[in-house]
Amino acid sequence: MAASVHKLVRKDGKKAQNILAPLWFLLPALILVAIFIYYPVFATANMSFKNYKLFDQSNIFYNGFENFRGIFKDLHFHRIIQNTILWVSVSLFFQFFIGFGLALYLKSKFKFSGLYQGIIFIPWALSGFLMGLVWKWIFDDNLGVLNDLMLKLHLIETPIPWLSNANWAMAAVIIANIWYGVTFFVIMILAALQGVPNEILEAAELDGCGKTKSLMLVIIPYIRPTLILIILLRVIWITNFPDIIFGMTSGGPNEQTHILSSWLVQKITYDQDWGSGSALGLIMLGVLFIFTIFYLLATRLEKESEGE
Amino acid sequence: MFKVLGKATKITVLSIWFVFTIFPLYWMFLTSIRPVREVTKKFYYPHANSTLDSYRTLFKQYAFGTYIKNSFIVSFAASAFVIFIGMLGAYALARYKFKGKSQIMLVFLVTQMIPGLIALAPLYLLLSKVHLLNTLFALILCYVGGMVPFATIMLRGFLQRIPPELDEAALIDGCNRFTALFRVVFPVALPGIAATFIFAFVQCWNELFLAMVLIDSDANKTFPVAERSFIGAYYIEWGGLAASVMIGIIPTVVMFGLMSKFMISGLSAGIVKG
Numbered sequence: 328m329a330a331s332v333h334k335l336v337r338k339d340g341k342k343a344q345n346i347l348a349p350l351w352f353l354l355p356a357l358i359l360v361a362i363f364i365y366y367p368v369f370a371t372a373n374m375s376f377k378n379y380k381l382f383d384q385s386n387i388f389y390n391g392f393e394n395f396r397g398i399f400k401d402l403h404f405h406r407i408i409q410n411t412i413l414w415v416s417v418s419l420f421f422q423f424f425i426g427f428g429l430a431l432y433l434k435s436k437f438k439f440s441g442l443y444q445g446i447i448f449i450p451w452a453l454s455g456f457l458m459g460l461v462w463k464w465i466f467d468d469n470l471g472v473l474n475d476l477m478l479k480l481h482l483i484e485t486p487i488p489w490l491s492n493a494n495w496a497m498a499a500v501i502i503a504n505i506w507y508g509v510t511f512f513v514i515m516i517l518a519a520l521q522g523v524p525n526e527i528l529e530a531a532e533l534d535g536c537g538k539t540k541s542l543m544l545v546i547i548p549y550i551r552p553t554l555i556l557i558i559l560l561r562v563i564w565i566t567n568f569p570d571i572i573f574g575m576t577s578g579g580p581n582e583q584t585h586i587l588s589s590w591l592v593q594k595i596t597y598d599q600d601w602g603s604g605s606a607l608g609l610i611m612l613g614v615l616f617i618f619t620i621f622y623l624l625a626t627r628l629e630k631e632s633e634g635e
Numbered sequence: 636m637f638k639v640l641g642k643a644t645k646i647t648v649l650s651i652w653f654v655f656t657i658f659p660l661y662w663m664f665l666t667s668i669r670p671v672r673e674v675t676k677k678f679y680y681p682h683a684n685s686t687l688d689s690y691r692t693l694f695k696q697y698a699f700g701t702y703i704k705n706s707f708i709v710s711f712a713a714s715a716f717v718i719f720i721g722m723l724g725a726y727a728l729a730r731y732k733f734k735g736k737s738q739i740m741l742v743f744l745v746t747q748m749i750p751g752l753i754a755l756a757p758l759y760l761l762l763s764k765v766h767l768l769n770t771l772f773a774l775i776l777c778y779v780g781g782m783v784p785f786a787t788i789m790l791r792g793f794l795q796r797i798p799p800e801l802d803e804a805a806l807i808d809g810c811n812r813f814t815a816l817f818r819v820v821f822p823v824a825l826p827g828i829a830a831t832f833i834f835a836f837v838q839c840w841n842e843l844f845l846a847m848v849l850i851d852s853d854a855n856k857t858f859p860v861a862e863r864s865f866i867g868a869y870y871i872e873w874g875g876l877a878a879s880v881m882i883g884i885i886p887t888v889v890m891f892g893l894m895s896k897f898m899i900s901g902l903s904a905g906i907v908k909g
Contacts, residue, residue, distance in 0.1 A: 348812060352727035353739060355720045356783045362761075363754065363780020364746045370757035429652060432645055443649065445892045447656045452887035454841035454859050457880050460866075461659045464666065464873060472662055506655065560747065567750040570843060591752050592844060601756045608753030619748040 368612070375606035381599035394606035403582045403590075410497060411586040414572075415565050418504045423558065425505070426512025431542070433513065434520045451510035459574020462503040466490055466575070490576060493583030500572050500584055507571060508561070515557045519550040559621050566615065587611050660884070667877035674874045689878035697864065698853065699879060706840055706858040707886075709771050713778035714835035718828055720779065721786030726816050728787070729794035730802070743784040751781055755848050762849060769851045777849070778839050786831055793827025794820065833894055837887045858883050 378390040398404060433444055450458070465473050466489040474486040489499045523546055531541040547554075569589035572578065578585035578593055585593070587607065594604035666674060668685040671692075693699040728736065758777055759768070767773040797820060805815040821828070843859040850856055862883070865876040 346733065349727035349731035349733045349736075352723045352812075356724035356787055357739070357742070359720065359780040359783045360742065360746060363758065363777055364749060364784070366761070367754035367757035368749060370760070371753045374756060425652070428648065432649060443653065447652060448891055449660070449884075449888055450656060452837050452891040453884055454843065456841070456843045456859055457862060457883060458659065460862070460871075460876060461663050461880060464871075464877075465659060465662060506659070509652075563748050567752065569752070573843075588750060588752055591750070595752070595755050596844070596847060605753065605756060608750060611750050612748075612753065615748045615750065619745065 371605045371608050374601055375609045377602045377605075379600075379602035379605070381601055390602070394603045395610070397603055398607055398610065403585065406583060407585045407587060407590055410584060411566065413497065414501060414504070414586045415562060417501050418508060418565055419558070419561060421505045422508040422512050422561070426509045427516055429509070429513045430516035430520055433517055448510050448514065450507050451514070453507075455507060455568060455570030456574040458507055459500075459503065459571040462499070462506075462571070463490065463575045466499045466503075491580055493580060496576050496580065496584045500575050503571050503575060504565070504568075508565065511561065512557070515553070516550070519553040520546065522553075523549050559618060563615055563618055566611070587614075660881075663877045663880050666873055667881050669874065671874040674877075689874040690882070692875050693879055693882065697861065697875070699858075699861065699882070701854060702856050702858045702861040703882070705771060705855060709774050709778065709857060710836050710839035713775045713782070713839045714832050716775065716779045717782045717786045717835050718790075718832055720783055721790045721831070722816065722821070722824075722828070724783070724787040725790035725794050726812075726820070728791045730799060740788075743788055746784040752844060754781070755844060758845070759848050768849060769855055771850075771855055773849050774846060774857070777845050778842065782835050782838065786835060789831050789834070790824070790827065793824050793831075796827075797823050829894065833890050836890065840887050 375394055376389050376391060377387055378393065379387050401407075429447070433440060465471055468474065468486055468488050468491050471489065474483070474489070477483045478486065487495055489495050527545055527549065528541060531545045536544065566586075567588050569586065569592050572584060572586060572589040573592060576584045578589050582590075588611065591604055591607045591611065594600050594607060598604075667689050668687065669689075670684055670686050671688055673684075727733075728740065754777075762768050762773045762777075767776075801823065802810075802812075802815045802820055805819040806812070810818060841859060842857075846857045846860045847863075850860060858879075862876065862879055865872040865879070
C-alpha cells in the first residue's frame with residue numbers, strides 16, 4: 328500500500344523530498360523523546376557516580392561506586408527486594424485472573440452491561456496517589472471502616488494492625504493495587520476478545536467445542552500474543568508504580584513497605600540524596616532491561632501472528 | 636441446571652466486584668459529607684446532619700479553584716500537543732517505508748521500560764538552567780515529552796487501519812502531505828485520536844511526582860500536589876481530603892464513563908493490532 332503512495336509522489340518529481348519527508352514528520356517526536364526521556368537516562372547514569380545531595384550543593388564530587396555500595400548495604404535492601412517481587416507477582420496474578428474472568432463475562436452483553444462496564448472501569452481513571460490515601464483511610468488501624476466492619480461481623484476479635492504491622496501493611500497495599508489494576512486487564516482483554524472473529528468461534532461450536540474447550544483451544548491461542556504483550560507491559564508498569572504505596576504508607580512502618588520505586592521517590596523527594604537515588608534508578612533500569620528482552624520477543628511474536 | 640448455576644455464579648461474581656470497586660468511593664463520599672467534628676467517629680449511614688462544609692473549606696480555606704484550573708490547563712495543553720506531535724510521527728511510521736524505520740520504532744518502544752521516575756532529578760536541573768522551574772509550561776513540556784512514545788505507537792495503530800487510498804485521493808486533489816493528514820485523515824481517525832487523548836489526559840491529571848518536584852509555589856500547584864496539604868505531620872484532615880478526592884475524580888470519571896464503550900472498540904483496533 329505504501330508503494331503506491333511512493334509512485335504518486337515520484338510522478339511529481341519530488342523524489343528527494345520523499346526520502347526526507349518521514350523524517351521531518353518524526354522530528355518533533357524524536358527531539359522531545361531525546362530531551363525528556365533519553366537525556367535523563369544519561370544524566371542519571373552520570374549522577375549515580377557522584378556524591379550529589381541537593382541540600383549540600385557545594386560538596387558535589389565523583390565518588391565511584393559509593394552510591395551503589397550504599398544501596399546494597401542498606402539495612403532494608405533485602406526487605407525492599409522481597410517487597411518488590413511480592414508486589415509485582417501477587418498484584419499481577421490477581422489482576423490478570425480477575426480481569427480475564429470479568430472480561431469473559433462482559434464479552435456477552437446483558438442488561439445494563441454498558442453501565443456496569445462504565446462503573447467498574449472507574450479505578451483506572453483515578454489517581455493512584457489519591458486512591459492510596461482513600462485506602463489508607465479504609466485500612467486505618469483505629470478509625471478504619473474495615474476493622475470496624477470485621478469486628479461487628481465477629482470475623483475478628485481484635486483490630487488488625489493493617490498499617491502499623493509491616494506484613495499486614497504489605498498485604499493492604501497489594502489489595503489496593505489489585506483493586507486499582509484489574510480495570511487495565513479487563514479493558515485490554517475485552518478489546519482482544521472482541522478481535523476474535525466470530526467465524527472461528529462458530530466453527531469451533533460446529534466442531535462440538537463446549538464453552539471451556541473453545542476458550543482453551545480457540546480463544547486463548549488466538550489472543551495469546553496480546554496477552555503476552557500486556558502482561559510484560561504490566562510487569563514493567565507495576566514495578567514503576569509507587570503512587571499507591573506513597574499514598575498509603577509512604578514506605579512505613581519503618582521503611583518496611585517500600586518497593587524499589589517508592590524507595591527511589593523517597594530518596595529524591597525526602598532525603599534529597601540525588602546521587603543515591605540515581606544509582607537506584609540505574610539499578611531498576613538494569614532489572615527492567617531483562618524484562619525488555621522478553622518484551623521485544625513478545626512484540627516480535629505479535630508481529631508474526633499479524634500475518635494471519 | 637448447569638446453565639442456571641452458571642448464571643448464578645456470573646451474577647455473584649459481577650456483584651462482588653461491583654461492590655468492591657465502588658465501596659472506597661462510596662466511603663469517601665460519606666466521609667466528605669460528615670460534619671468535620673464527626674469524621675473520626677465511626678458510622679455507616681448518611682445522617683440527617685450531613686453537610687457540605689468540607690467542600691466549602693476546599694474553596695474558602697484552600698485555593699482548590701486555582702489547583703483545578705492549573706490541572707485543567709496542564710492536562711489539556713499537554714494532551715493536545717502530544718496528539719499533534721504523535722499524529723505527525725504516527726503518520727510517517729504508518730504510511731512511509733524508509734531506512735531506519737524499525738530502529739525508530741525501537742527508540743519509541745524501549746522508552747516503555749524506562750522508569751519515568753529517574754527523570755525527576757535531571758529534568759529539575761535542566762529546567763532550572765532554562766529558568767522554567769515553577770511554571771506550568773515546564774510541566775506541560777515534560778508531560779508531552781514523556782507521553783510522545785505511547786501516543787505515537789497508539790496512533791500509528793489507528794492510522795494503519797485507514798486505507799491509504801484516502802490520502803492518495805487528497806494528494807491528487809491538491810493537498811500536500813501535511814494538509815492531507817490534518818484535513819482528510821484526522822477526521823477519519825477521530826475515534827482513535829479521542830481514545831488517545833483521554834489516555835493522555837487521565838495520565839496528566841493524575842501525575843504527582845514531577846508536579847511535586849518541579850512546582851514550588853502555591854499558585855502553580857496542580858490538583859494531586861495540593862492534595863498533600865491535607866496531610867500534616869501528625870494527623871490527616873480526612874474531611875477536606877475526602878471532599879477534594881470526590882471533586883478531583885469528576886473530570887476523568889466523566890470522560891471515561893462517556894467513552895468507555897467506544898474505548899474498547901478503539902483499543903481493539905489500535906493497540907491489539909498495532
